Amino acid sequence: MSGRGGFGGRGGGRDGGRGGGRGGGRGGGRGGFGGRGAAGGRGGRGGRGAAGGRGGRGGRGGLAGGNKVLVEPHRHEGVFVxxxxxxxxxxxxxxxxxxxxxxxxxxxxxPAASGEGTEKVEYRVWNPFRSKLAAAILGGVDNIWMGPGAKVFCIDSTAPAEAVFAREVKKLQQDQFKPAEQLTLEPYERDHAVVVGSYRAPKKDK
Known part of the structure; x- marks a missing residue:
């Protein structure tokens, strides 16, 4: 979920302050590309990722027009660098x-599944300036809770983002959503944050 506010005000109290620090300082080590192109500055530009597969050495069609690339698993399952x-x-x-x-x-x-020769595997580049999830990964989010095979429910609306965010946060609080982590999405999104937590829908009376 993204929006301007958070749990307990614009900064989100304890989680808000923690979010700002984690998105910048910790982003490079935990969510960025390790020592290169971390999310703390704009060096992480051009990121993207999520879904299972296998790594290997690239041939034609690399990031810089045919240069060889190496695809490595990210710490989040199903995401690659x-x-x-x-x-x-x-x-x-x-x-x-x-x-x-x-x-x-x-x-x-x-390597081909048959064990003989090689085969092509194609990856799509994941842009954090278009995807809030990719921005959160580069910001150092602890867990995206979306491994390969997971079922995901997306909430979208044409209403103003601030109103939608405030309404959804209030509803989740009423339903005892427990926020565990909040971090900002800068430099990829201004005035946006990702909130991660546990949620248990209330039991309905029979």
């Missing part, structure tokens, strides 16, 4: 040859 001239978060492309919004794609050679 493409190492090349520029590092980027990537996801396994379930429909090779196709993109959703014109994003870059990377083809890498991996």
């Amino acid at each position: 493409a190492r090349g001239k520029e590092d980027a978060l990537v996801t396994l492309n379930s429909t090779p040859g196709k993109s959703v919004y014109g994003e870059k794609r990377i083809s890498v050679d991996v």
Whole structure:
């Protein structure tokens, strides 16, 4: 969930302060690309990622127009980091040859399942300036709770983001949503935050 506010005011009290620090200071080590292109500055630009697959060395179609890249697993299961001239978060492309919004794609050679030769695996670059989830990963979020095979429910609305966020936060508080982590999405999104916590819907009377 993203929006301007948080649990306990604009900064979110304890979680708000913690969110700001984690998104910047800890982002490089925990959520960025390690030593290169961390999310604390704009060096993390050009990231993206989520979905299962296998890593390997790239052939043509790398991040910088044909340069070889190395795809490594991210600490979040199903997310990968493409190492090349520029590092980027990537996801396994379930429909090779196709993109959703014109994003870059990377083809890498991996050992074939048969054990003979290699085969191509394609990844899609995940842009944190378009995806709040990618921005949260680069910001150092502890757990995205969306591993391969997970079922995800997305809330979207055409109403103003601030009103939607405030309404959803109030509803979750009433339903005893317990926030565990909040972090800002800067530099990718201004005045936005991600809130992660546990939620147990109230039991309905029979």
